[in-house]
Amino acid sequence: MxxxxxxxxxxxxxxxxxxxxxxxxxxxxxxxxxxxxxxxxxxxxxxxxxxxxxxxxxxxxxxxxxxxxxxxxxxxxxxxxxxxxxxxxxxxxxxxxxxxxxxxxxxxxxxxxxxxxxxxxxxxxxxxxxxxxxxxxxxxxxxxxxxxxxxxxxxxxxxxxxxxxxxxxxxxxxxxxxxxxxxxxxxxxxxxxxxxxxxxxxxxxxxxxxxxxxxxxxxxxxxHGASRADLSTPGRLASPRQAIQAIYGAEVARNLHDIDIPRDTTGDLKVAVRGLFSAAESRFRNPVFFLFINNRAVSSPSLKRAVDTLYANLMLTAGGKSSFVYLSLTLPGAHVDVNVHPTKRFVNFLEEDRIVELIVSTMADRLQTENTARRFEVTPLGSPALDMAPSTPRASASGPRAPDTPSTPRTRPSSSISSQTSSPQFMVRNSSASQTLDSFLLRRGDLRAAAEPGTGAMVLDAPDTPSGQATGTPSTLLDTPTRGAPILLRSVRLLRQQCVAASHSDLLALVRESIFVGIIDGRRSLLQHGTRLMTFDHVRLAYELFYQQVLVQFSQLNTFEFDQPPSVRDLMLLVTSHGPLLESDVAASLADSLTAGHTSAEDLATKLAEVLLARASMLQAYFGIGIDEQARLTHLPVILPGHLPVLARLPIFLCRLAHHVPWAEESPCLEGLARELARFYAPDPRDITDAGGDAFARPLEQVVFPYIKSYLLPPEHLATDGSILQVASLPDLYRVFERC
Ligand SMILES: Nc1ncnc2c1ncn2[C@@H]1O[C@H](COP(=O)(O)OP(=O)(O)OP(=O)(O)O)[C@@H](O)[C@H]1O
Ligand SMILES: [Mg+2]
Incomplete structure (x- = not known):
């Protein structure tokens, strides 16, 4: 008092x-x-x-x-x-x-x-x-x-x-x-x-x-003082599309769809929507989202989030990069409160949830139809076998093909597709629903008439849309991050550059153009690349993906929150008291600590927890790992939208963080943290028995693989350490069959 x-x-x-x-x-x-x-x-x-x-x-x-x-x-x-x-x-x-x-x-x-x-x-x-x-x-x-x-x-x-x-x-x-x-x-x-x-x-x-x-x-x-304007519209244009053409160029304007929802005079939702939005395969440098409500430029976080999620999901299969969306909503004046923010940036409007739903479902209908109808060609590689030797160091100008370099899937008008002639050894079926096997059986005459290997092209259906709940915006190390200004330490920039420099261009092309076929076991999956079938080590590729994504989203990671935050020390204790039972290097080194220092399992757990507690603010700010004042784990990062780590491995992850990360030096410490996160989030072959086959396969197929395909810059060592191996090649099989 x-x-x-x-x-x-x-x-x-x-x-x-x-x-x-x-x-x-x-x-x-x-x-x-x-x-x-x-x-x-x-x-x-x-x-x-x-x-x-x-x-x-x-x-x-x-x-x-x-x-x-x-x-x-x-x-x-x-x-x-x-x-x-x-x-x-x-x-x-x-x-x-x-x-x-x-x-x-x-x-x-x-x-x-x-x-x-x-x-x-x-x-x-x-x-x-x-x-x-x-x-x-x-x-x-x-x-x-x-x-x-x-x-x-x-x-x-x-x-x-x-x-x-x-x-x-x-x-x-x-x-x-x-x-x-x-x-x-x-x-x-x-x-x-x-x-x-x-x-x-x-x-x-x-x-x-x-x-x-x-x-x-x-x-x-x-x-000021520049003779050329950075932006210029001539005025007296008839439509926003023409203005977009004047600002962003004809190509952008041509590829936008119209949205036009007239006001429903009979229903209670008195909104009219007009606008333009890009295809899911668009590759703009930066996303654009313009919203006007009753002619005011405003922000609506809920509408933006819903539109972003829609695109994030569709772009995974369509190969798009970022979207362009311009929406103009007209509502009865009495439904909108314009006086809610000092900068007039936000407005309140009635029935916001239903209006968002109406707009997004209308856009989704159009984009999904387009996505399903998409046809793309598979271009066989020039060389029949993948050269798995490390690539020669590249000049910086010819670095790994950036994801925004157009690669398959490429769209073509269907008329030009139907006129293509394809030799059977370059025909691939990726869905039993889309083509019958009969279409692959050619008569002898056809075979002789078939084009030279390497010139044929075959039309395929696009793979199904993954159902992962994409909410964030992962990008590759080559992209500029899209969200707010990141905290970018020099050491993180260097780690990113190392990943870019280490990436293998042939592998990159292979990963971008491949189709996921199925999971073989806890470690390997099958992949189709053109006319070849490959196995890939999904544990290693996923590990690299998560590591790169932690660097890309450094200090900007989305998080999920625990309903009942567990005590960090209790989690550590699970390992220190049962450590020797666990088959892991961390268990072994913890066991050493226990016997060498005659420390009790409790003391060791307390010491390990203290290591993390002392770095709680850094873990939170840079990696989205939240530890509160009562030493409880409150948050973990969401590295890929729609994907969560297997929490049974949480205790060992925390022990490894405390025990294995070299905390004294900045760069090794940040790299160590990113790698430990990657190890925790990547699938582990043991998860397949713990979680059951379907629970293991679904996130791998629907979330992790699409992100590998779109965002991973595969490091060179994956080409030589057996992570990706060719198991069959259709042209080679044909040669064998022909001899028979
Ligand atoms: N470019 C302009 N041409 C003509 N009149 C102008 C111009 N800019 C400002 N004014 C006059 O100055 C007044 C004050 O402008 P100011 O922007 O401060 O307020 P406002 O536009 O009325 O309201 P708000 O603060 O919400 O923008 C306006 O009401 C308008 O009459
Ligand atoms: Mg004013």
């Missing part, structure tokens, strides 16, 4: 209040650009150009040809809660606001954290006027002479008063707003922006959203 008197409650000084409020509206330069761009669109501009210096931090200028600002209104331009758009609160509640702005807060906020100058001319104005603003107020031209501008109830100031504040200047109709030295008076925030280029990319992202959604408006965005 404290005897001291409570500190007095006092209102904050106005400047502090305004700066705090400004900090909420403007988190970063792109927020300011969005506000200014929306003002230009509210002013019914048909041309808007954006120019930025140092990612908008040094300067941003937005110029439009809209209605302009009357000289007598300049005094309210940067005043908080002064607006020309909203008159009554009922308008907001009734959803009657059809402008982006309604609060009269954006320009005020900008003026509290930056230097603002505005030049504007109305249609009726004889010339343009320029004024400068600081902390919400219009500054007099000469600080010594400052006649009162009056308040909202006073009559508009006369010309004699205005001339002390505004400079007449030449200019066409419209407004140019210049914002300089953003966050000049909030040093902590200013210093947080260490990468102006990244801020400019965010600005480009937001400008391109509006450019797509407003194809009728000519919008450009450039770096």
């Amino acid at each position: 404290s005897d001291s008197a409570p500190p007095p409650i006092r209102p904050l000084p106005e400047t502090v209040v305004n700066r705090i409020a400004a900090g909420e509206v403007l988190a970063r330069p792109s927020n300011a650009v969005k506000e200014l761009l929306e003002n230009s669109l509210d002013a019914r501009s048909t041309t808007v150009s954006v120019a930025c210096a140092q990612g908008g931090l040094k300067m941003m200028q937005i110029t439009d040809n809209g209605c302009g600002i009357a000289p007598e209104d300049f005094r309210f331009l940067c005043r908080r809660f002064a607006t020309s758009k909203l008159k009554t609160y009922d308008q907001l509640q009734g959803g009657e606001v059809d402008t982006f702005g309604f609060r009269g807060e954006a320009l005020a906020s900008v003026s509290h954290v930056a230097h603002v100058s505005v030049t504007s001319r109305t249609a009726a104005g004889a010339c343009a006027f320029r004024g400068t603003f600081r902390d919400g107020a219009l500054l007099p031209i000469d600080a010594g002479i400052a006649p009162d501008l009056g308040g909202p109830e006073d009559p508009a100031p006369g010309e004699d008063v205005l001339q002390a504040y505004l400079t007449p200047t030449s200019g066409t109709q419209g407004t140019a707003i210049t914002v300089e030295d953003l966050f000049y008076n909030v040093p902590a925030r200013r210093q947080a922006f260490t990468n102006p280029r990244a801020e400019y990319v965010r600005i480009l992202d937001i400008v391109s959203r509006y450019a797509v959604h407003y194809p009728g408006v000519a919008i450009t965005c450039r770096q």
